[in-house]
Structures are given as structure tokens and as C-alpha cells.
Amino acid sequence: MSVFDGLRFRKVYSPIHNLDPRVKFVYVIAIFVAAIIFSNIITLLVLFFMQIPFVLLARVQKQWVRSLRGAAFLATFIFIVNVATTYFTSNYSLTGVNVENAVTLTLRFVVLVESFSVFFLTTSPDHLGLALEQSKVPYEFAFAFTTAVRFVPVLAEEAQTIMDAQKARGLELEKGNLLKRIRNYVPVLIPLIVSAIRRSLELAEAMESRAWGATKRRSNLYALELHKGDFGLLSITAGILAASVYVHFFVTIPTIMQLL
Amino acid sequence: MAIIEIKNLTYTYPGASKPSIDDVSIKIEKGEFVLITGPSGCGKTTLCRTFNGLVPHFYQGELKGEISVAGIDTLQHHTYEMAKHVGLVFQNPENQLFALSIEKDVAFGLENNGVPREEMRRKVDWALNQTGIYDLRERSPHEISGGQQQRVAIASVLAMQPEIIVLDEPTSFLDPLSAEKIFEVIYRLNKEQGITVVLVEHRLDLTAKYTDHLIVMDKGRVRFEGDPRQILNSEETRLMGVGIPKATLLFQMLKKNRFNLAEEIPLSSEELANQLLEALSPK
Amino acid sequence: MIEAENIRYSYANKVEALKGVSITIQDGEFVAIMGQNGAGKSTLVKHFNGLLKPTKGIVRVNGAETTKSSVASLSRYVGFVFQNPDHQLFSETVEEEIGFGLKNFGFRTEIIEERVTWALNLLSLTEYRKTSPFLLSGGERKRVALASVLAWDPQTLILDEPTIGQDHEQKEKLRQFILQLQTQKKTVVTVTHDVEFVAECNPRVVLMKEGKIVADGEGKKILTDPALLEISSIVLPQIAQVFARLSSLGLPKDIIDLYEAKDILLKTRERSQV
Numbered sequence: 175m176s177v178f179d180g181l182r183f184r185k186v187y188s189p190i191h192n193l194d195p196r197v198k199f200v201y202v203i204a205i206f207v208a209a210i211i212f213s214n215i216i217t218l219l220v221l222f223f224m225q226i227p228f229v230l231l232a233r234v235q236k237q238w239v240r241s242l243r244g245a246a247f248l249a250t251f252i253f254i255v256n257v258a259t260t261y262f263t264s265n266y267s268l269t270g271v272n273v274e275n276a277v278t279l280t281l282r283f284v285v286l287v288e289s290f291s292v293f294f295l296t297t298s299p300d301h302l303g304l305a306l307e308q309s310k311v312p313y314e315f316a317f318a319f320t321t322a323v324r325f326v327p328v329l330a331e332e333a334q335t336i337m338d339a340q341k342a343r344g345l346e347l348e349k350g351n352l353l354k355r356i357r358n359y360v361p362v363l364i365p366l367i368v369s370a371i372r373r374s375l376e377l378a379e380a381m382e383s384r385a386w387g388a389t390k391r392r393s394n395l396y397a398l399e400l401h402k403g404d405f406g407l408l409s410i411t412a413g414i415l416a417a418s419v420y421v422h423f424f425v426t427i428p429t430i431m432q433l434l
Numbered sequence: 435m436a437i438i439e440i441k442n443l444t445y446t447y448p449g450a451s452k453p454s455i456d457d458v459s460i461k462i463e464k465g466e467f468v469l470i471t472g473p474s475g476c477g478k479t480t481l482c483r484t485f486n487g488l489v490p491h492f493y494q495g496e497l498k499g500e501i502s503v504a505g506i507d508t509l510q511h512h513t514y515e516m517a518k519h520v521g522l523v524f525q526n527p528e529n530q531l532f533a534l535s536i537e538k539d540v541a542f543g544l545e546n547n548g549v550p551r552e553e554m555r556r557k558v559d560w561a562l563n564q565t566g567i568y569d570l571r572e573r574s575p576h577e578i579s580g581g582q583q584q585r586v587a588i589a590s591v592l593a594m595q596p597e598i599i600v601l602d603e604p605t606s607f608l609d610p611l612s613a614e615k616i617f618e619v620i621y622r623l624n625k626e627q628g629i630t631v632v633l634v635e636h637r638l639d640l641t642a643k644y645t646d647h648l649i650v651m652d653k654g655r656v657r658f659e660g661d662p663r664q665i666l667n668s669e670e671t672r673l674m675g676v677g678i679p680k681a682t683l684l685f686q687m688l689k690k691n692r693f694n695l696a697e698e699i700p701l702s703s704e705e706l707a708n709q710l711l712e713a714l715s716p717k
Numbered sequence: 718m719i720e721a722e723n724i725r726y727s728y729a730n731k732v733e734a735l736k737g738v739s740i741t742i743q744d745g746e747f748v749a750i751m752g753q754n755g756a757g758k759s760t761l762v763k764h765f766n767g768l769l770k771p772t773k774g775i776v777r778v779n780g781a782e783t784t785k786s787s788v789a790s791l792s793r794y795v796g797f798v799f800q801n802p803d804h805q806l807f808s809e810t811v812e813e814e815i816g817f818g819l820k821n822f823g824f825r826t827e828i829i830e831e832r833v834t835w836a837l838n839l840l841s842l843t844e845y846r847k848t849s850p851f852l853l854s855g856g857e858r859k860r861v862a863l864a865s866v867l868a869w870d871p872q873t874l875i876l877d878e879p880t881i882g883q884d885h886e887q888k889e890k891l892r893q894f895i896l897q898l899q900t901q902k903k904t905v906v907t908v909t910h911d912v913e914f915v916a917e918c919n920p921r922v923v924l925m926k927e928g929k930i931v932a933d934g935e936g937k938k939i940l941t942d943p944a945l946l947e948i949s950s951i952v953l954p955q956i957a958q959v960f961a962r963l964s965s966l967g968l969p970k971d972i973i974d975l976y977e978a979k980d981i982l983l984k985t986r987e988r989s990q991v
Contacts, residue, residue, distance in 0.1 A: 300534040321532045327576055328528065332804070338768050339804045341788045342797040343865065344821025361817070364807035368851065372803070376529035379483075382492055383524075384543035384590060385517035391548045395541040395558065474856055474884045525882075579754060606882045609754060609910035610952040636884050639913065639955050677885030680913070680955040680975055687979045693986060703958035710959070710982065714966055714989050 189403055190232035190296045195305035197404045197411075198293055204411045205289040208418040209282050214427045215274065218281040224414075225288055234295040241291040245284060253280040274429055299323040308398050321377070329370070336365045435505065437598060437630050438462040438485060443499035445480060445489055454480040456654035458499075462632065464597070467624045467644050469662065470634045472651035473675040478634045481651070482602045485632065486520040487513040504597050517543060521591030523601040527583035527608075530590075531575035537562065539575065540590045547594070561593040564627075565619055581612030588619060598630040599623065605637065617641055639679040642666060642701040650676060663699040681706040718743055719765050719795070719873065719904075724774030726760055734760040735771070736928035744872065745902045747895065749915045749936070752925035753950045758908045761925070762875050765906070767791040793822055796871035800878040802862035806850040811842060814850050815865045822869055836864040856887050873904040880911045892918055916940060916954035916973040924949055941971040 190198075209221055229238045256276040261268050297305075303323065306316035337347065340361045347358050421427070440460045446453040455477045462468050470478045483489040487508040490497040501508045504519035524530055533539040540561055544554045562568040565585040570578055575586065584604055591599060601620065605613035621644050624631045635641045642648070648662035652674055658665045665671055666678050667686065681703050688695060694713050700706040719742040726735040734757045742748055750758045763769040764776045767788040776783040778791055799805060808814040815836050819829045837843045840860045845853060850861050859879075866874065880888050888911075895905050895918065909915060915922065915936060922939045924932040926949045932939045939945055941957045953961060954973045961970060968985065972978050 303534060317532075320534055324532055324534055324575065335799065335801075336804045338763070339797075339799040342766055342768065342792045342799070343805065343818040344789045344792055344869075346787070346789050346821070361807045365804050368806075369803055373529050376524065376526060377532060379488060379492065379522075380524060380530040380587075381532070382488060382513045383486055383517060383522040385514040385546040385594070387512075388514040388517070388546045389548040392545050393548050393550060393554060394545060395538055395551065395554055397551065473886055475854060603882075609950070610912055611753075611950050614952070675884065675886035677888075681959060684956065684959070684975060684978055684982075687975070688982060691979075691983055693982070703955050704962065707959045707962035710963060711966070714963075714982075714985055716989065 188232045188296070190228055190292075191298070191301075192401075192403065193296075193407055194398055194400055194404045195293075195297045195301050196309060196398070197400065197407050198297060199305075201407055201411045202289045202293045204415050206286060208414060209285045211418055211422050212427075213275075213278055214429060215278055215281060216427050217421065218278060218285055221285050222281070222288065225285075225292055228292055228296075232292070232296045234292070237295055238288075238291055241295075242284070242288065245287040249280045249284055252283055253277065256280070271429075304394075304396055304398055307394060313392055325373075329366075332369060333362070333366055336362050336369075339365075436461040437464040437504055438632070439500075439502045440484070441500040443484065443497070443501060445484065445498075446496045447480075447493060448495045450495075452654070453496075454654055455484070458651075458654070458656050460649065460656065460659070462630065462647070464630055465624070465628050466647050467621070467631045468633065468647045468649065469638075469641055469645040470632065470649045470651065471636060471638060471676055472657075475653075476651040477654040478651050479602055482522065482600050482632070482634055484508065485598070485600050486516040486522050487511065488522070514546070517596075518547070518594055519596050520598045520600060521594065521596040523584070523587050523591055523599065523604050525603045525606045527580050527587060528575075530587040531583060534574055535571070536567065536573055536575065536578070536586050537571040539586055540571075540593050542590055543594045557593045557595065561589040564592060564623065565589040579612070581608050581615060584608065584612075584616055585619060588616070588623075592623070596629070598632065600632040600634075602634045603636065604633075605635070605640075610640070613637065613640060617644065620644075636677055638666065638677050638701075639681070642679055642682075643705075650674070662701060666701065667699045685709070718777075718779060719906075720775075720777045721761070721764060721771075722775045722777075724764065724771035724776060726764070726769060727772050734928055735764075737774075738925075738928070738930055740923060740930065740933070742873075742904060742906065744904050745899070747899055747905045747918070747920040748907070748923060749918070749920045750906065750908045750923045750925065751910060751912075751915065751949075751951060753910075755927075756925040756949070757928045758925055759877060760928075762797075762877070762906060762908055765791075765873070765875060766795040766797050768797070789821065792818075792871070793869065794871055795873045795875060796866040796869070797875045798863050798866050798877065798879070800881060802858040805862050805865065806858060809849060810847050811837070811845045811850050811853075811861055812847060814861055815868050818865055818869050824869070832868045832870070836868040839867065840864045855882060856884075859883075859887075873906065874898065876905065876907040876909075878909055878911075879907060880909060880914050888914055910951070912940060912952055912954050916956065919974065924951070937971045937973045940973055 205221060209218060212218055229235055253276050256279055257268065257273065260272045303316060303320035306319055307313065345358060345361055350358065438460065440458060443455055443458045444453050445455040470481065472478050480489060484501055485503055491513050503516065506516065506519065508516060531539050533542060537558055540558045541554055544557060562571055565588050567582060567585050567589060570582060575583060605616055608616065617640060620631055620633065623629045633641060642662050645662055648660065648665050649656055650658040650665060650671060657674065658671060666682050672678050679701055681700050685695065685700050685706055695709045696712065700709060721738055721740050723737050723739050724735055725733065725737055727733045738761060750762060752758050760769065764771060764783065765778065767783045767786055770784050778795060783791060806814060808817060812833055815833045816829050819832055837846055840863060842860055842864060850858060853861065879891055898905055919936045922934065922936045923930055924939055924945060931949060932945050940954055946953060956975060956978050957973050960968055960972045964970065966985065968981065972981060
């Protein structure tokens with residue numbers, strides 16, 4: 175699914191990649207808040223286009239566009255459902271305002287997907303794991319995250335090997351109706367699950383043997399430190415939030431309907 | 435006092451009908467390089483896990499007898515306390531590495547103990563250098579070979595500077611060349627750092643030469659213990675299914691044919707070759 | 718018969734794993750494919766049952782091109798036993814597990830019953846017929862996986878690293894078993910880096926390095942060739958190591974068998990006493 179494509183990390187190093195993930199996350203939350211405050215197409219469009227320089231700086235345009243393409247499907251769905259519901263519940267009438275509201279909702283969704291996509295596209299799992307470790311999140315969760323990321327390629331390879339092993343015993347995964355095909359995956363799923371359980375047991379042994387749980391105050395080999403760029407982004411974030419509050423309370427932005 | 439002392443140990447896994455270890459008593463002195471071998475299912479893997487408390491704390495089950503490792507009674511202490519004194523390296527390299535970079539994996543034990551960063555950095559670098567993988571420190575575990583992964587596992591245990599390192603069939607998944615490299619690393623740690631090594635292995639042709647204290651187990655009991663040369667020369671050991679090094683077997687065959695070889699039983703190809711050169715060179 | 722004509726294979730990530738490999742395996746041969754990790758051994762044998770199809774070149778099994786056949790139909794003649802039995806085991810009983818392949822290939826129920834009993838017997842697993850495969854030990858699970866492939870009696874058996882994690886006795890039983898298969902004129906292809914095991918079996922050895930075959934011939938010649946050892950990172954079997962150090966005595970260097978070694982040394986002693 176291409177929405178997930180946009181969320182996967184790519185080893186491209188840019189100034190955006192080197193920013194502290196925690197700061198980037200705060201920025202994304204700020205955009206999120208701003209998008210929720212505003213129910214106005216023009217402001218939402220401003221929020222949308224404001225992200226583009228980041229995308230270009232990070233050189234992740236291709237993947238970002240792909241994530242939007244994937245989101246487009248869901249966005250259209252939201253739009254249609256919204257319009258249809260309004261149509262049917264207001265006695266089969268549809269005003270321009272209704273349509274504009276639907277567009278606003280959809281645009282809000284797109285802004286959210288877009289900013290999260292930029293976050294994940296410019297943050298490596300290592301970096302993210304480190305940020306989790308150094309935040310207030312309990313260590314167990316950060317550990318679960320990094321371990322999961324570490325073993326995803328291993329599990330994927332294993333799934334392929336298991337499929338090969340069963341195909342070599344005459345299992346045909348492509349044949350048959352839907353029900354039969356689902357049943358055919360049992361000889362693939364069971365070894366995969368059993369293997370995952372065995373693996374976790376071995377991991378647990380290794381963890382215990384390396385002093386897991388020795389103290390509550392773990393130290394860390396790496397330290398995430400804030401640099402110039404991070405402070406820059408923090409200022410931008412503060413600026414966005416301040417501007418949003420100001421515009422919301424003191425400036426009236428015309429709706430499209432009013433402009434027409 | 436011995437660094438590992440086990441008295442009349444009997445252990446049964448939960449739900450098992452028979453004990454995996456049956457009345458075992460062992461003494462290992464500081465600085466020794468001990469080799470434990472025996473057919474599959476003999477209890478050597480379980481025995482390894484008693485050294486750092488995984489048995490009985492992690493596996494539960496019924497344990498009788500006394501264990502003292504580095505002066506500590508493992509039954510009264512948590513596994514994480516034992517980790518500072520005993521490092522355990524397991525068979526499968528892949529399932530021992532869980533961080534996203536090699537050096538973070540090596541630091542894991544130190545991080546768990548809350549060691550301050552500069553001290554941790556020094557110990558991690560030292561461990562990486564001792565195992566010859568300093569250049570790989572920023573790579574991810576998935577990118578390196580099995581042999582390199584096992585060296586990371588050894589480094590991550592070494593970083594905590596334990597007195598004892600226990601390795602449970604560490605080269606099972608490795609090719610002979612990588613296996614030899616691992617044994618060389620372990621041997622050097624034993625000779626140069628004075629770390630007590632307990633190695634569980636089947637491949638006696640590669641490892642018998644490193645030890646002078648061999649323990650052979652079968653069905654949960656210790657059958658033979660002592661000088662590997664005597665033990666591996668005996669017919670009983672061979673009949674038990676232990677893989678006697680081929681050089682030793684050849685020596686036995688030649689001796690049976692009254693070949694004029696020195697008395698010392700060879701454990702490696704070098705030793706046998708030297709004996710043959712002596713016996714066959716024109717005087 | 719298995720033929721590969723100058724095949725090339727590249728994985729999805731563009732890495733070329735096979736760079737022009739040609740090999741012919743006749744029925745009844747015993748071949749050991751050796752080489753470092755990453756040399757292409759597993760990639761090559763996966764072409765023999767169609768799991769992989771060559772990017773260039775042709776692979777033929779019994780005259781039929783593998784690109785024109787499904788893995789299922791090729792597996793009927795080329796049985797593949799994977800390294801880790803846990804990648805195959807999923808049934809409630811050993812009996813069902815062994816019957817899985819037979820069911821897939823469309824054998825009749827009575828025949829399945831017969832063949833399962835036969836396979837259980839062959840690998841000394843009869844007492845575990847109704848046991849769950851997950852409750853068996855590592856070595857026993859390996860035997861179940863092997864039995865489940867032998868059950869449909871393929872002409873060729875591919876064994877991927879069969880000696881990993883096995884103790885001496887288990888390896889010896891495996892060696893005897895392969896000899897038994899040989900007397901039944903079955904073809905056995907094993908991918909392995911266990912030099913001592915190969916030295917004991919003395920099969921045809923195919924040595925690979927970086928996607929190419931660098932040697933193909935008699936085991937004892939290849940495993941004792943210093944030039945090959947150098948480039949392909951395999952080690953000398955222990956018996957050969959002894960003889961490598963006895964060159965000053967004018968002894969041959971290509972000895973890997975224990976009994977042959979004994980005979981030569983006894984003869985040498987006779988000569989030196991004369």
C-alpha cells in the first residue's frame with residue numbers, strides 16, 4: 175500500500191534528517207493543532223504548502239508524493255461520505271457551504287497525513303528509537319520498538335524461506351478459491367508463529383544474561399543533543415502556533431463561498 | 435577457592451519426567467579453559483544455564499544441590515547480578531543481537547547497569563578491539579556475517595568484564611574458518627586477560643587442543659572429567675558417541691599396529707605430524 | 718538428470734548471485750556443493766526444484782525446462798530438505814506431517830498410509846507416529862522433516878546443511894543413510910561447509926566462489942588443493958592437515974580418509990625400516 179511507502183525511512187542524509195526527532199515531533203503536533211483549529215480552506219492550504227520546503231530540503235519528494243497518492247484514495251472516500259451524508263440528511267439538498275465544509279475536512283486529513291509522512295520519511299528507526307529511549311516513555315516500549323524494527327527484515331526473510339520449504343512439498347499457494355487459499359496459508363503461518371515464539375525465548379535469555387532489569391536508571395551510549403537547526407525548528411514551531419492563535423482570534427479569513 | 439563450584443546438582447525442567455542434570459559435581463579453577471562435550475541431550479546446555487542463574491530463575495523447575503559462581507550462590511541472587519561475573523554466549527548469533535547498531539549492542543549490558551557514558555565508551559571500545567570488530571561498530575547486525583555476529587555477542591558479554599565467559603556451542607551455525615577465528619578469540623581472552631572460559635562444543639577436532647580440563651557428559655551425568663588426552667584415547671568415550679579428533683583416531687590405529695610413536699596422545703594435526711616426523715625421518 | 722547451462726541469477730536488489738554456472742548431475746550421483754557463505758550454493762540448488770528460475774540460461778530436470786514447470790511438479794522428482802526443520806513443521810501429529818507432501822501430490826489415501834508407515838520405519842520414528850512434532854527434540858524434528866520429503870520417494874534429494882547442530886553420532890547415522898540411498902540409485906545433492914563430513918563421505922565436490930564454480934571433481938583432490946583452499950576459504954580436513962606437514966617424507970598430499978592414511982603410513986614405516 176503506497177500510504178505505507180511514504181512512512182518508510184530512506185537512507186538519505188539531509189539537514190532535516192539530522193534534526194532531533196523529538197523537535198520534529200513537536201513540530202508535527204503543532205501542525206496538527208493548527209489544522210484542527212482552522213476550518214478554513216485558505217489557511218489549511220497555507221499549512222499544506224508550508225511543508226513543501228521541508229520535503230524539498232530533505233530530498234524525499236518521490237516518496238512523499240507516493241504517500242499522498244495513497245492518501246488520495248482515503249481522502250476521496252472521506253469527501254464522498256461527507257457530501258453524501260449531508261445530502262441525505264438535509265432533505266436532498268447540497269449547498270456550496272456544505273461542499274466547502276467537506277473539502278475542508280478532507281484537506282485537514284491530507285495535511286495530517288502529509289506532516290506525519292514527512293516526519294517518518296526523515297527520521298531513521300535508529301534515531302526514532304533513540305528519541306523514545308531519551309523521552310519519558312518507559313524503556314520497555316522503546317526497546318520493543320527498536321527490537322521490532324531490527325527483526326522485521328529477519329522475519330520477512332524467514333517467511334519467504336517457509337513459503338519455499340512448503341512449496342517444495344507440493345503446496346500451491348496460488349491455486350483455489352478464496353477459502354482454499356486462506357487454508358493453504360496455515361502451513362506458512364504456524365511455522366512462522368512457532369519460530370517467532372522460539373526466537374523471543376532466545377532473545378529473552380540473551381537479555382537476562384546481559385543484566386536486563388539491573389537498575390531502573392539506565393544510561394545510554396548515545397545522547398541526543400539539540401543543535402542550531404533544532405532551535406531553528408523550535409522557533410518556527412512557536413511561530414506557527416503563535417500565528418495560528420492570532421489569526422484564529424483576530425483575523426477573519428473569508429471562505430471560498432464568500433469570495434465567489 | 436574454585437571460581438565455579440557445583441555440588442550434587444540435580445535439576446528437572448517444569449513438566450519433565452526426568453532430571454536434565456543428575457547429581458553433578460564440578461570444580462573449575464580461576465583461569466582455566468574448560469571444554470564440556472557429550473552427545474545431544476546430555477545436559478550440557480542446561481548446565482551452562484546454571485552458571486548464570488537462568489536455571490532455575492528463568493526456567494523455574496526443581497533444583498537440588500549447591501552452586502557457587504565467582505563466590506556467589508546463584509540460587510540467592512538475580513540473573514542480572516550474575517551478569518557482572520559470568521557472560522553467556524549462545525548458539526544462534528542472530529537472536530543475541532537486538533540493537534540497531536553493533537556498538538549499541540555491545541553497550542547493552544553496561545546501559546542496563548547504569549554505567550556513566552565515558553566509562554561505557556571506554557569499555558565498549560575495548561571489547562570491540564579485543565574481538566577485532568572495532569571497524570564494524572556502526573553497522574547494523576543484519577548486515578554482517580554469522581561469524582562477525584558471534585564476535586559481537588562475545589564483545590557484548592566482554593564489555594561487562596566478567597571473570598568467566600561461558601559459550602554454548604557458539605560455532606554451530608558457522609563455517610569451519612569462522613569457527614576457528616572464534617576459538618582463537620576465546621583462547622586469547624583466556625591466555626591474555628585471564629578470563630575463565632567454559633566452552634561447550636561438539637567439534638573436538640578444532641577445540642580439544644585448547645584445554646587441559648575436559649568434561650564429558652551423558653544422560654545428565656558427568657561420565658569423564660580430566661585430562662583430554664586420556665579421555666579421548668579411551669574406547670569407552672568413542673562408543674559413547676563423542677567425536678574423537680581424527681588425528682587421535684589415526685594415532686590409536688597406528689599404535690595398534692605397533693607403530694613406534696611417542697607416548698603422548700595427540701589432539702591436533704600438528705602434534706601427530708610432529709610425532710610421525712620423529713618416527714619416520716631417516717636417522 | 719539435472720542440467721544447468723550457463724545460468725545467471727540476480728536477486729530483486731540487483732545483486733548477481735550466479736554468474737554463469739554450468740553443471741550436470743546424473744542420476745545416482747552424490748554431490749557436495751561447497752563454498753563460503755554467499756558463494757551461491759543455496760541459490761544454485763534452489764534452481765533444481767524451480768524455487769528460483771534463472772535470469773539467463775536454462776535449467777533442465779529430466780529434460781524438461783524448469784521455467785515451464787511449477788515448483789510442485791518439479792518437487793515430485795526433486796525433494797528439498799531445508800536446513801531448519803522448524804520451517805516446515807506445522808501438523809498436529811508426525812503422521813500428518815509426513816503425509817502432507819503425499820496429500821499435495823494427490824496420492825490415494827491407502828498409498829499415503831503405506832508410505833507414511835514406510836517412512837516412519839526408515840527413520841526410526843514409528844513410536845512417535847501420533848506425537849506432536851513440536852514435542853520432539855531437535856534431532857528428532859530433523860528426522861521428521863527428512864521423512865516427510867522421502868515419503869513421496871523423489872529420485873533426487875537435496876539436503877541443505879544437514880549437519881548443522883548435529884552431534885557425532887547423528888552425523889554418522891546421516892552418512893550411513895546417504896550410503897543407503899546411494900545403493901537405491903538415488904541422487905543426493907548436499908549443500909554443506911562441513912569439511913570433515915565431506916571427507917568421510919568422499920562425494921563429488923563442486924566448489925563455488927562468488928557466484929561461479931571454481932572446481933568440480935573428486936573430493937580428495939579438491940579438498941587438498943592449496944590454491945583452491947586459498948581462494949575459497951574452506952579448511953583442510955584434519956587427516957590432510959597431518960599429511961601436509963609430512964611433505965619432507967615424500968608422502969602424497971591428497972589423503973582425506975582415515976583408513977587410507979593408516980595404510981600409507983604403515984607402508985612408509987616398512988620402507989623406512991628396510
